[in-house]
Amino acid sequence: MKKHPEDIRITVPHSEPETDEKPIGQTATPDKPEKERSKVARNVSDVITGDILFNDKLKRLYPYLLYAIFLVFLYIAHNFRYQRLQREEIAQKIALQEERSRSVIFLSMRMNASRHSYILRQIKQRGIDLTESTRPPYKIE
Numbered sequence: 768m769k770k771h772p773e774d775i776r777i778t779v780p781h782s783e784p785e786t787d788e789k790p791i792g793q794t795a796t797p798d799k800p801e802k803e804r805s806k807v808a809r810n811v812s813d814v815i816t817g818d819i820l821f822n823d824k825l826k827r828l829y830p831y832l833l834y835a836i837f838l839v840f841l842y843i844a845h846n847f848r849y850q851r852l853q854r855e856e857i858a859q860k861i862a863l864q865e866e867r868s869r870s871v872i873f874l875s876m877r878m879n880a881s882r883h884s885y886i887l888r889q890i891k892q893r894g895i896d897l898t899e900s901t902r903p904p905y906k907i908e
Contacts, residue, residue, distance in 0.1 A: 887899070
């Protein structure tokens, strides 16, 4: 009996099927050697991703960074306080100028009221019976 070609089976040692499992975040692209990034690009990338905060060299500088941040906040607070005091000073200068103007007006009114001619005119207008003395003052002994 002749064997039919369909009856012949070739057996190959069994191997596990290949899976295309990659860690999360990686794509199934062929492995290419990564280009060496410049130092500036690495530093910018570290700052953007926040990896720079966990750098051992930077950990030693934490106290100084906190001190610098404190000084920045102190500087900002000082500027706000200075601006507030400056606004108050300007408001006080304006109020002082208004009071000086009023003072000049009242001084002028008082000077007019103490003039001899003004006093005589007021006496006549009010109908008070007073006359001006023609004799100079003298000492009573």
